[in-house]
Amino acid sequence: MKEYFVSHQDVIIVGAGLAGVAAAHALRQRGHDVLVLDSHDGPARETSFANAGALTPSEPEPWNAPGVHWQLLASLPDPHSAMKLRLAPLPGLIPWGLKFLANSTRKRYEAAALANFALSRYSLTETQAVRDAHKLDFANLARGTMKVCRDARALEPDRQTSQALTDAGLRWQVLDRAEMVAREPMLADVAGDLAGAVFYPDDESGDAHLFTKALASVATDMGVRFEYNSPVDSLIDRAGRISGVRTATEEIEADQVVLATGHATRRLLAPLGLHLPVRPVKGYSLSLDMSQLNQRPGLPVVDEQLHAIVSPLGDTLRIAGTAEFAGEDRTLRGERVDNLRMLLGRLYPTLADSLLDGDNKAWCGFRPMSADGRPFIGETRAPGLWLNTGHGHLGWTQAMGSAGLLASLLDGETPPVPAEAFSARRF
Template identity: 35%
Template sequence: MHVLVMGAGVVGVTSAWFLRQAGHEVTVVDRQSRAGLETSYANGGQISVSHAEPWANPSAPFKLIKWLAQPDAPLLFRLRLDPAQWLWGLKFLTQCTSGKAAWNIRQMVNLGTYSRERLQALRRDLDLDYDYLGKGILHFYTSDKEFEAAHEPTRIMRELGCDRQIIEPAEALKLEPALEPIRDRIAGATYTREDESGDARKFTQALARKAEEAGVEFLYNTEVVGFENTRDRVLGVGIIGEDGGHRTLRMDSYVLSMGSYSPWYARKLGFFLNIYPAKGYSITAPVKDEKAAFQVSLTDDEYKLVYSRLGNRLRVAGTAELNGYERDLNLVRCNAIVRRAAEIMPEGAYWDQSEFWTGLRPATPSNVPYIGRSPLNNLYLNTGHGTLGWTHSCGSAAALADIMTGKRPELDFEFTNL
């Protein structure tokens, strides 16, 4: 079978790799000049099974109301005359019950654990270099209320096999001495030893090179502009290539992995994906003092920020702004991340030299991605991973390759149209 994968971010490239390993011919198209240059470019860097509590949870509606007038809020709705945003928001509210949140945690923990295992096997087999660090993820809390709220999701995650431990402040400081500047403010922490971190862009580009060596064809600087299709089947994908010429690619099957833009293409094919862009930000700064810079990857739950050590760089990423598809850097939000990072570890990095980045993360209301067959028989979905595309990429791709090869995935997950 010849498969066309649309999108060369971390999810598209891993899809191409696992499909090729399953014996299929694979072609990948992407509008950028290389793999991993959009949402995968400078994300938070965590492989975080422990980051499975969805945005939609019982406390979310109250927080969202409080944050509406706060320009640097961790999760910010900028209300627009946009039906897609309102449909997304209404569905989000239906996911905020304790029962729905528990179900969504289950989906994300199962996918995350499986995905982490697939990534670890891939790293061993291919010897990929992407600033990997395997020292776990430490969630720290400077709010008693936020720490208390973390207990129930942590309990659910533990029952599902994610070994996230609740620990005391003293133990958190022992694990990560770089938190010493806020010693007296830490209310508590959780720690997941098996979680990891690494540079998603480096990983994506390294795996793309391996995929090319294995026979995958990459068509960069290539825009998908339309489809030929019947009601239940894709017949071809129209593209404009690097030379500006228009042509149609005709394959046996197709994979839609175009992140926040996936709903645009789904609409062209006559179906709806409830994905909305969640604009996220990151800063990357050079290490200043090795002793003051963290080694364990961190999550600052009160501010919804994640911290990853990428060699001699510190990456801090987070916040989500639902404001359509505009990608302008909002310096208010960038500087809020700098202030918080400098407050946590003032000597850890040259924070005044921070490089700012923003990208659109493809969020579903539940935070659970679309993986599996679409309403069209030969079109498959691997999209909507939100902030966890890096975490879930290898597992999503391995499971999708199984589905497309006619196997039942090992993973216990609510796949689309299985």
């Protein structure tokens, strides 16, 4: 029998991405003794590493909108489709996919959007609070986001959903071409190709990787312990209660264990008979060096048709988007990166000419997507085991709010937003 070095901890968090580091900070603020374990050599090495950088409560809608099945079918022969389904991983996606499609009814879609908006709005205030309290530097912009539209019919978001979100507090403004260019002068060259834009003044942006590293440093100063290069092999199950984790060298007991490991959470849950409907959806980004430019974009711009975004992050211009249902295939596909190059050319042709031939870094990562478009936050059916995962495209937006919600539930307090929609026991 293998021998382990045994120790004890108040709370163990598995995963040092945005979700895990934010949770560690929130729990330490409440006085918990927290240990964070991660298989990488530092924080934010997976999905948080080079994402879009958008803090967007304005985008709470899940990806399984009504009619999504037609989009996925149409994507099969089209390598450049904004939402792309690959055939190879399809057999393994079927059980999850059926749940994904079952939750694409208008009623469930709108309910998920409202729940996500409440969490996202709260989360942005929490992000602002920690930024200001610790003077965090992460290329933050508080200038809103602008969604440009090539068809006049797309200028107003879907009326039913947007009205419900407006009633819940979402602010948005339709801009004509002149107003659009006044807010982002660098769109002047392509204004004739656009019908206008929708502006969301309360959105922000920032480099999620820089934020996570800075917050991890703050948490370390507060007393959180981080152990990197420490993959967790399994959970310790004692008569149905989770009482710690096992690594290659240690058996670490804990009063509570939090899994913030994205789509990989399924691996640790499966031996317990818990089957989480979260699957990886691959996103791509392209990071371009703007340090030599005198004129730069002033705020994030979303292309409605391509479902992708161009975000200025300090000296970096980040182009990000597309959704690829490809299982755990980490292949960086050239045609998907070409989508991002094409987007830059369609929005900022002058920038494309000067930047695409320079220093640029292509990246892909897995968004942990839940079948119903809402994250899992809270205690599982196994006492002592908590989840903070499944945020999909809203991981950066919802990170700090999810941490606050998790901490309040773990401490038995009234949650800051309704928690039932995010229950870890709902499947």
